[in-house]
Amino acid sequence: MEHTPGFLHAILDSINENIVVIDPAGDIQYVNRSWSAFGNSNNACMSGDDWQTLNYLAECDKASAMGDEFGANAAEGIRSVLNGGQPEFYLEYPCHSPDEKRWFMMRVAPLQLNEAGYFVIVHHNITERKLAEEKVSALARIDGLTGIPNRRAFDEFLHEECRRCMRLRKPISLAIVDLDHFKLLNDTYGHQVGDECLRQTAALLQETVNRPSDLCARYGGEEFALIWGDTAQEQARQLLNQFLRNLSDSRILNIHSPTEKYLTASIGLTSIVPTTDSDMDQLVAQADDMLYLAKANGRNRIESQGEGHPGQMTP
Template sequence: MLDDKLFLKLVLDTMPEQVVVINKEGDIVFINKGWQNFGEENDCSCGAWEKENYLFTCKKAADNGDEIGVRALEGINAVINEQQDDLYLEYPCHSDDEKRWFMMRVVPFKLNTDFYYVITHQNITERKLAEEEVQQLANIDGLTDIFNRGYFDSFLEQEWNRCKRLNMPLSLAIIDLDDFKLLNDTYGHQQGDECLKQVAAILEQYTKRPSDICARFGGEEFALVYGNTSSEQATTVINAIVEQLKQLNICNELSLPSKTLTVSIGLASVIPCSDYTIESMIKEADDLLYKAKATGKNLLCVADLTVVD
């Protein structure tokens, strides 16, 4: 005869979904192997899971400004308080090297007089990547084939929330082509367009991680976002970009003193928090860009806002 408890546990341990069961107070009473493995692989080991409270973990994330934590906490409480029958929540859970999305489901059940809640997390990355590929067709700049301003705005918000949740640095650079109007007026708009394409192609080479992006910010301005990247690390990358742009040796004979294409750059790095906004970071990078312009162009101006004076 089968051992019912052992049989059920083995079945649950074969499931690819991460499964956790909590009681009405939020205490964890069961996890499957998928949950255990995910915790260990992501440096949040559930070895002492029987001492953990799932609701407390959600509240801690919510108190830290994590939007997903807020929605999960509110949804689970709504199920526990019988305000809704179940919960369905899709959310991103990206790492530096991999894009990942999960779907959370919360379903209640009753055993004798006690209520319990099965919470499953299913990896839906394959579907979301396919959806994202379709959506990105509308997010590409028609001239340069890199992302446009609209996608930049949504990506920066997404990466801001991830870095805020994980207390990691985020770096933003805004790049402007010096004297681009002179280049256009001297050689024609077709040559100007070709210049923008060449610059975009180089920027794209330096944004290979899921947490990075290059985008056409507007006109002859470009933006770079680097998640989990300090000011020092971002400066190293941007200096390499500037060197490669110099090697293009694009003529701009009326731009003095270089007579070739140069760029001015503003770089701001911050650990996102509730006391600072995305808009403030963009303004900081933009102000630094104009400081570089006013100081003589062909410069990189940097502000490391992660350092507390």
């Protein structure tokens, strides 16, 4: 059988892995069907029908300039192969969407065709393996009482989700929830009842997080923290208002509370569009400031600090 270019293209198009070929300058010379199909259905990762106009290294450098360490690592590794510094390069990296967690393994290797030199970059989907690894790792990141993520998981997730939202120029919203006069509830009914109230609260808060870009965590004591990626403040406020209504409908008694005779919560909310200048510790501090304001203004309410321009945290 004669191995025509069309025959070879058909073989490459039958492969599930995303394949791209670049020249020594980094300009894309070829992509297979899987690459194009993935790019057409995903905005989060570089790909698409306009590949002929793209320089792969330039796209990695753009991601790196926005704080994406995987983009920086990819650019460095590819250049090392292009310059003959190493024969091959491998990199595992995440490429999550708002609705799905995904990971890929990148492999870069040289290709000699007649007198011309090219480089083949293959992206292999390793999501199934990474999800299994995450499941094991998650056991160390779960709060033993409530069964939801703990403070360690919150810190790691906030860092990763802010980086993703920064790359996509999308907002991220953060809320800190504190149960009002919870010590009085513990003192009145005992710690076993208090523990059950924490579990009930966690279950109600979990109803507000439904996507891979969302997280509800036990922040400490009777405090909880919520993260919503790619979510504007008004959307987050609607979810929190529904939580407060559900908590009120639960009628969990706290008879000695000066706020209400049942369990209530105060909430601090803030939102930003992250940039490389954004400080995640400051973001948490601002949500905490709004929580303090909610308590000062009578509790059982939400106080928020709005989204400003990208990277700004407005008063």
